[in-house]
Amino acid sequence: MxxxxxxxxxxxxxxxxxxxxxxxxxxxxxxxxxxxxxxxxxxxxxxxxxxxxxxxxxxxxxxxxxxxxxxxxxxxxxxxxxxxxxxxxxxxxxxxxxxxxxxxxxxxxxxxxxxxxxxxxxxxxxxxxxxxxxxxxxxxxxxxQELRLNNNGLGITGGKLLAKALSSSPRRLKVFVAGRNRLENDGAKALAAVFQNMGTLEEVAMPQNGIYHVGITALSEAFRRNPRLSTLNLNDNTVGAKGAAALARALPSLKNLKTMNFGDCLLKSKGAKALAKAFKDNSHTLESLDLSHNEIGREACMEVVDSIMATDKLNKLVLAGNSLGGASNKKTIRDKLGSCAELSDGEGGSDDEYVTDSEEEDEGSDEEAESENEDSDSDDTQINESADIVRDVTLDSSGVEEIETDVGKFLREPTIENLNRLGSNAAEVIDTHLQSIKDTSDLIQAYVEATFCVSGLSDQNATAADVANQLYPLLIKRAGQRHAAAWILADAMLRGLGLIKSENKNYKIRWLLPPCFTCLGSVIEQAYFPGALRDTLRFFIASKLPLLPAATSAAINRAGALKQS
The missing domain is CATH 3.80.10.10 (Ribonuclease Inhibitor)
Structure with a gap:
């Protein structure tokens, strides 16, 4: 050093x-x-x-x-x-x-x-x-001061891990960028809790993250604690009317806000009106506002225009992709805002480009649609798009009996008794059974689980240890036969060993972990074992070792090959 x-x-x-x-x-x-x-x-x-x-x-x-x-x-x-x-x-x-x-x-x-x-x-x-x-x-x-993590595929789990790392000690970020990460509500809420304690944020960009009003509300509360915020980009999230109301409540605390991008956020008329009222009731320094493609009706668009006319700093208002009305309405908007108004996409767009039958929209139906949109997320759960389709479908299953193979029973209940039922060539039987799986991810997951189900019994039975040693090369071979499968294999093994969390809430570890680490230690130096996979497993084992249960840590320490050299 x-x-x-x-x-x-x-x-x-x-x-x-x-x-x-x-x-x-x-x-x-x-x-x-x-x-x-x-x-x-x-x-x-x-x-x-x-x-x-x-x-x-x-x-x-x-x-x-x-x-x-x-x-x-x-x-x-x-x-x-x-x-x-x-x-x-x-x-x-x-x-x-x-x-x-x-x-x-x-x-x-x-x-x-x-x-x-x-x-x-x-x-x-x-x-x-x-x-x-x-x-x-x-x-x-x-x-x-600046942390940029745009387009990293973090997902909900990554968002939570990031929030945990940032909250370990006080951070004073000014710029936070994390677009295109599918953080969704849970990831957004975890980060919002961190933002609340910062108070220094000046720019936040979190577009395209699948965040609904629950996550938007949590973020809005955090933004109130960051009065220096000048740039806010939540483009292409489902803000809706409820999210817009939460953001409107935060605006009085954000006196330095200059740039807002809420394009493609399904604000609709109700959400736009909530923001318009907040603009009108509070002095602001907006220079750029993007509300494009939000299904906003003519009346609500005019309310937005009227609400921001008081500022002399505005140089850009984007309303393209909403129901602005006919040419006379657009002329009125341009007369009020001048060159800062953007009412169509690109150059040469027709003045009537976004005139639709909905320009005289029924406000009641708008609220009803908005409510339907957001109520589906009120419990912070994922939307099941097929639920309405299958709710009333009943299948006649009379005369149908489920046939479970010996391999299937063992994988469901990994016991010595069920392993013995597979006979003296258990590894070959398991391999033959699993090769019928077509999907790469499912096949690798099944091989990993089978290997760990057997490995988990290895401290009780010498035969189980032998079968586990036979399964490992088969696991590596079958994964190697599939295109771009290396990271899937590593991910499945890390989850199966309890070294990372699974995003599947139904995922359960059905095997004992200490003997699994013992078996892994006996094969990890074999020539067939991929070097990149070996390095990755050792890295995660080393980083997680202090947090693992005593029995698991002891097994790892006994198997010296699992430690980083």
Whole structure:
């Protein structure tokens, strides 16, 4: 680890007259697999005496390359900006957490204090957050002002893990970007709880996340605690009337709000009117407002226009894709707002482009539709689109008997007795039974569960241990025969070993974990075992070891092969 003087570092970082310098390898499309591949970047880092930024955007890093770069970073406590977007193209999801963890360890060892971290456009999903968590929780991010995680495929689980990492100690973010992540209500609520304690947010962008009014309401309450907020982008979420009402209640606290993007949010007339009333009743400094494609009726559109006319700073109001009425109505809007009004998509659009039969809409029917839309989410559950279709369908099942195979019974109830029923060639019987599964994900999941069901019995029965040792190479072989299956295999094994949580609420671990780790330890060094999978499993085992039950930890410690070398 590099040695350094904290006093000299603090003095250097506080010098505002320093010339910005750093290393930029953006857009070079380098494929960096090995330490040798990464050498040009390592050399550039080592030659830079004042590494304030490092940009690796548009290249692809493997674990060994990331570790080499990390060792170079250990000597640069002055690093402020890490631009690591679009950095894992073509990589398996299982490679990304160890690579992220290595880069984080390098910055932690250096004692760096990041101000900006960009990991956008890396589809690492929830397990990627596992590799990122240590960095976010460390002192390296104690002064972080910008966090950009756009298009990372976080999902609900990733959103919760991210919120947990950010809440480990006080954070003072100014910019938070996390669009296109399918955070949904639960992910949004988890992050909202973190935002409430910040009070420093100036820009929040969370478009295309499948958030309904429940999550929007939680976020709105958090925004009230962040009075410096100037830019808010919730485009393409289902805000609806209830969400709009919650946002309207927050507006009096947001005196610095300049840019709002609520396009494609299904506001409808009721939601638009709620926002219009808030604009009218409270002084505001809006410069740009996007309410496009929200099924807003003519009357509500006019209320929005009238409500924001008081500001002299407005330079853009987008109402395209709503029922604005005929040419005379649009002329009235343009006369009131001038060139800042955008009433159609693109150039050359007809004045009558969005005139529909709904321009004289019935307000009662609008409210009814809105209520139907949002009541489906009132219990914060997922919408079951097929429920109405199948509710009244009854199938005649008379004379039909369910036939359960011996393999099926064992997988449902993994006991020694049920395993013995499979005979002396149990591994072959299980393999034959499972090969009929067509879907790649389902097949790999089934092989992993079968392997763990048998492994869980290995401390009770020597035959079970032998069968488990026979199943592992079959599991690796069958997964290897399927296209792009490596990350599915790693994900299934991590969930089956209890090292990451499953997003499927019905997922249950039916096997004992300590003997599963013992069996894994006996095969993980075998030649057939993929190196990337071995590294990933060891990474997660090491990070989770202090949190595991005593019996499981003891089994891992006895199986030395499971520990990182």
């Amino acid at each position: 590099a040695t350094f003087d904290f006093n000299s570092i603090t003095k250097a970082l506080s010098d505002n007259n320093r010339t910005t310098s750093g290393v930029d390898f953006s857009g070079k499309s380098l494929k960096l697999d090995t330490e040798k591949d990464a050498q040009p970047i390592v050399d550039a880092i080592n030659k830079c005496p004042d590494l304030q930024y490092l940009t690796l955007t548009g290249n692809t890093l493997g674990v060994a390359a990331a570790q080499a770069i990390a060792r170079a970073l250990e000597h640069h406590p002055e690093l402020k900006v890490a631009r690591f977007s679009d950095m894992f193209t073509g990589r398996m999801k299982t490679e990304i957490p160890p690579a992220l963890s290595a880069l984080g360890d390098g910055m932690i060892a250096a004692g760096a204090r990041l101000q900006s971290l960009d990991l956008s456009d890396n589809a690492f999903g929830p397990i990627g957050v596992e590799g990122l968590a240590k960095l976010l929780e460390s002192e390296v991010c104690s002064q972080l």
